Amino acid sequence: MDEVMDVNIGMEMVNIVLLGMLFIVGIAIARMRSLFGIVMLSGIYSLVSAAWYVAVDAVDVAFTEAAVGAGMSTAVLLGAMLLTSRTAKPEKPLKHLGPFLVCIVTGILLIYATVDLPGFGDPNSPVNTGVGLTYLQINWHDTGIPNVVTPVLGSYRGFDTLGETTVVFVAGLAVALLLGFGERSLAETIRKEDKAPPPLPKDDATSNEKEGKE
Amino acid sequence: MKSDHHVILRVVTKTLIPIIFLFALYVQFHGDFGPGGGFQAGVIVAVAVILYALIFGVPAAMRAIPPVFTRSLAAVGVMLYAGVGFWALLQGGQYLEYQALFHEEPGGHHGQHVGILLIELGVLFGVSGAMLTIFYAFAGRVAEIRDEDW
Numbered sequence: 001m002d003e004v005m006d007v008n009i010g011m012e013m014v015n016i017v018l019l020g021m022l023f024i025v026g027i028a029i030a031r032m033r034s035l036f037g038i039v040m041l042s043g044i045y046s047l048v049s050a051a052w053y054v055a056v057d058a059v060d061v062a063f064t065e066a067a068v069g070a071g072m073s074t075a076v077l078l079g080a081m082l083l084t085s086r087t088a089k090p091e092k093p094l095k096h097l098g099p100f101l102v103c104i105v106t107g108i109l110l111i112y113a114t115v116d117l118p119g120f121g122d123p124n125s126p127v128n129t130g131v132g133l134t135y136l137q138i139n140w141h142d143t144g145i146p147n148v149v150t151p152v153l154g155s156y157r158g159f160d161t162l163g164e165t166t167v168v169f170v171a172g173l174a175v176a177l178l179l180g181f182g183e184r185s186l187a188e189t190i191r192k193e194d195k196a197p198p199p200l201p202k203d204d205a206t207s208n209e210k211e212g213k214e
Numbered sequence: 215m216k217s218d219h220h221v222i223l224r225v226v227t228k229t230l231i232p233i234i235f236l237f238a239l240y241v242q243f244h245g246d247f248g249p250g251g252g253f254q255a256g257v258i259v260a261v262a263v264i265l266y267a268l269i270f271g272v273p274a275a276m277r278a279i280p281p282v283f284t285r286s287l288a289a290v291g292v293m294l295y296a297g298v299g300f301w302a303l304l305q306g307g308q309y310l311e312y313q314a315l316f317h318e319e320p321g322g323h324h325g326q327h328v329g330i331l332l333i334e335l336g337v338l339f340g341v342s343g344a345m346l347t348i349f350y351a352f353a354g355r356v357a358e359i360r361d362e363d364w
Contacts, residue, residue, distance in 0.1 A: 059249040063241075067257040072345055075264045079352035144323035145246045145330065153251065154330040158310040161333065162295050164253075165340045169292045172344025176285060179351040 011055070018052040033088050035081045043074035056120070060149045220269065227269045234262040242338055246330065252337025259338070260345035272353045281354070284346035291339025298332045 025045045032038050046069025053062035118125030135152055143151040153161050238258035245251035267275035299310040307314020312329030313322070 071261040143326040172347040175348045
């Protein structure tokens with residue numbers, strides 16, 4: 001494994017710094033009580049891990065992580081946070097002892113499992129010799145698309161991607177069925193406001209006035 | 215007009231949102247050559263609308279992109295993706311076999327390009343529609359983000 005890890009020191013340092021930042025952000029999230037801060041920090045966590053994915057050459061994953069993790073889920077969590085109170089209740093430290101032990105044991109088991117994993121970028125690992133290598137070899141003849149990720153996602157594994165799109169659609173549908181009626185009433189008030197003669201010239205003026213009254 | 219102290223946010227957002235949409239289109243149609251594709255572009259489109267909703271208020275965003283439209287968009291996306299599969303079936307191929315779209319020999323790339331373009335569009339519609347539906351469902355339940363929450 002050591003001969004495979006023969007990479008330059010600078011790259012190692014980048015990895016260590018980024019993973020250290022992830023660790024610190026994780027600790028900060030666990031210790032923080034303000035939900036707004038936690039949502040922001042989880043966005044930062046996604047952004048740093050996206051940077052780390054770029055450092056290990058997984059650009060497509062990094063892109064998805066930056067868009068979904070840092071952008072989308074932060075916005076959705078922000079919306080969810082506004083439905084509840086702004087700070088978490090302080091808890092007794094002893095209550096965390098059980099989960100803490102479970103985390104430690106799981107961590108030790110995972111570290112033990114990584115000993116058996118092939119080294120990073122190992123050309124003889126199953127990932128690089130099996131179907132992945134085949135895709136790289138036949139992709140250009142089959143599809144003529146330079147980015148191998150796209151044909152694998154769209155063409156070779158088109159059924160999987162159809163399933164994923166359906167899952168996303170069903171998730172949206174489920175949330176709309178569970179929560180969607182608040183949205184409908186808001187849409188209803190908007191429609192009524194639009195039909196009534198506008199009290200103020202600008203669209204967002206009405207919402208600002210509501211805000212001021214609170 | 216109270217609370218005009220967000221004026222910098224408003225001005226900056228108005229400039230940024232078209233650029234974000236443009237970048238989403240770049241990610242969408244450049245997915246064949248670089249990182250990106252329908253999932254990422256769909257999320258970026260959704261985030262652009264969510265940014266608009268955060269700055270200008272959810273009612274303004276719902277006037278621009280109505281919730282009915284986002285729900286329909288998600289359904290249309292999945293139907294577009296599945297429809298490409300049925301198109302291949304009608305052309306005598308197997309489900310989602312892009313090679314069969316234009317009756318090409320192995321090695322012909324036109325069907326692959328068109329098929330992948332269409333299914334990526336389906337993914338874009340499906341993901342952005344579903345994400346916006348989820349966002350509206352959450353955000354429609356609270357009145358406004360108050361100033362002290364920022």
